[in-house]
Amino acid sequence: MRRIGITGGIGSGKSVVCRLFQVLGVPVYDSDARAKWVMAHDPALRAELIGAFGAATFTTEGQLDRTYLARRAFQDPAQLAALNALVHPHIGRDFEQWAARQQEQQHAYVLKEAALLYESGAYRQLDQIITVFAPSEVRHARVLRRDPHRTADDVLSIMGKQLSEEEKLQRADFVVYNDDAHLVIPQVLALHEQFLRATG
Template sequence: MKPPIQVGITGGIGSGKSLVCKIFQCLGVPVYDADRHAKELMTTDGILVSEIKKEFGVLSYNEDGSLNRSYLAGTVFNDSARLKTLNSLVHPRVGLNYQQWVAHQVNHPYVLKEAALLFESGSHQLLDKVIVVHAPESLRVQRVLKRDHHRTADQILAIIKNQMPEEVKLKRADFMIQNDETILLIPQVIALHQHFISMHS
């Protein structure tokens, strides 16, 4: 049996990649949410937990074993070198977890790996194709303000500034889904779905 084609899907904050993934899931496509798994593994993967404690101190975790998010965020948010260090601990463990997950998806023609930092982490190199979900910056900021009431426009722009520039992502992508509310999303997803199925057959 042929292994499934591995397709990455990424996009900046507010681009709508989670919505696009939900549409793929409705079509029966397995989706691995790398960011959700990263959060999970930071408390359940013993190797990763001990590496984080060693690098960032025992205060990185609360007494009940949960992640001390505010402490960790305060440590890395404005320090790109520390953020890089944290990502360098987390990404390999997520990569391993993802490979184990793929091994269980053999009866599917293709799978999706959803990750905000797909290019930045280098994990795109292990995938067959990459989709970038694209929307203009002003629209993305509006969407996040509506969704995350605790964030300000300046905070969102700071996050965008920390992510890879949109034009670089688009150059590296194999496919682009436009989510700027001028083109319907579902037909774009269905066209790619059919393309990946025909690639696998």
């Protein structure tokens, strides 16, 4: 079973591309959603988070206080690096367990969706990488439409923390252009057929 990573900057549309692969029956591991779940439910990680960021990381009801954690971590690059260093190894193990279950079900290939695929080192678990590409001005406009609570400066700040699109393109094995000038579905279908042939 091949493991294919899929990444792209904020607003590139990688979640839309992943949904198309899911329609084709391909299992997709959503790193962001799983990270939230693991942070809330993994006892070892909970203890590490409390040790690093304080008891207020979790509410009195035991729920992860994402607002508090974001305020602590995302304002300080050193704190953000510390948070990622704690979380990413747990997510790596969670992905390995998930992938093993998919292999038991004899899937030809699976996708791992992650915005920080390279930054986290998660690409090392994968056979090939897809980058979903859209120009920065298109991505910026999409995020502002999608997330009305964000300001233009918020979006630029997030983009600045992610690996450049140029480097993602250079490191990618495959590119899906989601730039409003290319049809996405034919690109996904072509990749799906290629992956099936490679594992058939």
